[in-house]
Amino acid sequence: xxxxxxxxxxxxxxxxxxxxxxxxxxRGFNIESLAVGVTEVPGLxxxxxxxxxxxxxxxxxxxxxxxxxxxxxxxxxxxVASVQREHMLVKVRxxxxxxxxxxxxxxxxxxxxxxxxxDALVVEVTxxxxxxxxxxxxxxxxxxxxxxxxxxxAIGRGGKSITERVLRG
Numbered sequence: 001x002x003x004x005x006x007x008x009x010x011x012x013x014x015x016x017x018x019x020x021x022x023x024x025x026x027r028g029f030n031i032e033s034l035a036v037g038v039t040e041v042p043g044l045x046x047x048x049x050x051x052x053x054x055x056x057x058x059x060x061x062x063x064x065x066x067x068x069x070x071x072x073x074x075x076x077x078x079x080v081a082s083v084q085r086e087h088m089l090v091k092v093r094x095x096x097x098x099x100x101x102x103x104x105x106x107x108x109x110x111x112x113x114x115x116x117x118x119d120a121l122v123v124e125v126t127x128x129x130x131x132x133x134x135x136x137x138x139x140x141x142x143x144x145x146x147x148x149x150x151x152x153x154a155i156g157r158g159g160k161s162i163t164e165r166v167l168r169g
Contacts, residue, residue, distance in 0.1 A: 035151030
């Protein structure tokens with residue numbers, strides 16, 4: 001099934017995320033990625049949802065989402081017409097023998113060391129799905145001790161803004 005990225009502009013109200021996720025669950029759709037955060041407009045949040053679903057069922061869910069009182073706007077973001085990034089923190093084994101090799105991989109992927117311990121490093125990297133997957137594969141030989149990854153964050157390219165369109169009416 002094709003993957004779709006939806007950007008929802010919503011009022012920042014308790015329980016809304018549960019209702020949004022529930023609409024996908026009731027249809028039997030698995031949410032691959034979910035990220036929520038405030039926007040530049042006080043009281044509004046952006047929910048970025050990635051789902052694998054065919055076009056017609058997605059259209060049905062989108063119509064149901066639009067019926068929720070606190071949902072202001074829904075946009076499907078085309079990968080070519082949007083910037084899409086993931087954020088990852090990885091705790092990787094790094095002793096005296098392997099530390100320089102780990103640092104070389106981190107540098108190659110333009111990552112950052114955010115914590116140091118004698119036997120491990122916590123590394124931060126940001127990029128598209130391909131980059132973060134390749135970064136993980138490069139670190140696997142050293143031993144990944146722990147991993148935390150954000151949901152996909154996405155925003156449309158160009159000067160137009162989803163919030164500007166909504167606020168202007």
